[in-house]
Amino acid sequence: MWSTFVMTLKSNVRDKASLFWLIVFPLVLATLLTGMFGDLAEGYELKPIPMAVVEDARLDGSAGAKAFVGALSGDSTTSASQSASESGGLDDLGTKLVEATPVASTDQARKALADGTVDGYIAADGNGRLTITLASKVASGAAGSMDSASSEAIAIAALDGAIDLYNRTDAVTRETIERNPQAATSRVFWSSLGDVTGMTREIRLTNFKPDVMARYFYAMLGMACLMAMGYAISAVTTAQANLSALGIRRTVAPLGRGRQLLAGFLASWLCSGLSLLIALAYIRYVCGIALGGREPAAVLAVAVASFMACAFGTMIGAIPKLPHSVKMGLTSAIACTLSLFSGLYGGFAMALSDWIARNAPVLALINPAQQVANLFYDILYFDSYRPFLVTCAVLLAMSALFLAVGVVMLKEQRYEHL
Known part of the structure; x- marks a missing residue:
């Protein structure tokens, strides 16, 4: 199991496409946001x-x-x-x-x-x-x-x-x-x-005075988090005998499928979490988007968000008879679509996200990208950690559902021949 974990980790590090979407893309987009809207607070x-x-x-x-x-x-x-x-x-x-x-x-x-x-x-x-x-x-x-x-x-x-x-x-x-x-x-x-x-007197309704651009950066983290599904998708598809030669070899290996998938999941979680931490550190210390002294909570938020992303990727990767390239395409499509409703694409998207939160809160509740952004909103805008913990519970519930569906699909897969 340890060998599978290490090999999956190495494969993830060598995956240039995933590294681009999880590290380079967030850093470039954060830089562009800072350059275009850096003086908006003024x-x-x-x-x-x-x-x-x-x-x-x-x-x-x-x-x-x-x-x-x-x-x-x-x-x-x-x-x-x-x-x-x-x-x-x-x-x-x-x-x-x-x-x-x-x-x-x-x-x-x-x-x-x-x-x-x-x-x-x-x-x-x-x-x-x-x-x-x-x-x-x-x-x-x-x-x-x-x-x-x-x-x-x-x-x-x-x-x-x-x-x-x-x-x-x-x-x-x-x-x-x-x-x-x-x-x-x-x-x-x-x-x-x-x-x-x-x-009349001036009062502060939030934990501290947040930057006016913070919402866009955290909506971007929501998109980057969903792009992390690619790691888990690769870990699952490489264990399926009908999708690759590697899957055939791993199917007949002495290590059981469950332990292989667990090792792949843990390696994917580690890679996605580290990638999101790099993006968060860049946003915090280079772009100057403060967290009000709650950096440890932000690290926990990254851990929960990346766990959900890997669970979501496990479910998509477990879809039978669907090529790996199609599953990766679904990752981009899902991330880009859900990010629209979490407010990533400018003022119109933010207004749409706010409208959904007020008039259709259930849709906001089941949107993983919105819930990832809410993790950081809860850190910024509330004195208590209770809203943050509630959002963590929502994401963990999503993760449990995704993993349950993925496990059911994987258990039902049988091969007539290899």
Whole structure:
């Protein structure tokens, strides 16, 4: 059995086609994904908008508005922050939303807007409330990109929300003081105005902040995993007397068929697991797709996924009277087809994968490529390991089913002559 294991291992290492699909292809595809979409994450970073600020008498007459604009542009001085807080602004925006260019009048702001120097301008009205004016191309571009959540659209939405919050708080403050002038002398009143910013806070729903491209890389691992079926197919077909001369010799060998198949399965599992580990290491350390410190779980995911792939290959390899070349063709066809529904082929495929998960979860459950990708999603997106273990159980159940079907087909095979 050990000799069969070693010889199968050597045969797998010498199989150039399998090495290409399991090692070279994932590395090349991961490199292409990194080159084409490597800067995609930058599109989701919040960047300040170049805006003109009209510093006229109306803005100077409203200390709260002036301080708030300073906070939007990154002015973190103590007096500005305090004034912004007392006027219902944000104590600490944390993110610079405006790249401010001071101008003396609205006419100068409009001229800068026409020249393309700025994307808009901020001005105060007679009541001390802030208004924002955007260039038509900027406004239309942001509206058109809302569905894709571009950086510019997010920044404009955040700026609009911040100014609207200030104006509403300022209006409430003025109305309250007008009805109850004594409120202006109350420190509790001014402190309560700043509490409105605590009504919302940023939270993290995932284990850590994953890369926006992570889904494509792990969908690619799902495809590479299914391509690993080729190792197990070769191990089974070379033990079938009606498919090759080697199969005839192995059939009459003193080592039983069950031990031969077990040795071939273990060798195939080892080769496929190592190949996927190489791809995973390349994605993690060269492409920079982080795993949130859960690398040991990712190694376990590779072991489970490669075991399922070998079980699937054993079932396909056990199909009687089907040539080895046809079985290998089935491997490519199955891997490419199932990868479509796991989201490998771009945004449309990702949208299709999400639609299936929401509306036909059973189809996602029985898709091996999707379940392999889910292993890594579970590592990335959940604090608990329970979803990951559930996905492992699903893949192990698939493996048991594939092996059972393969064993039944192999036991029913008989030869009239060799």
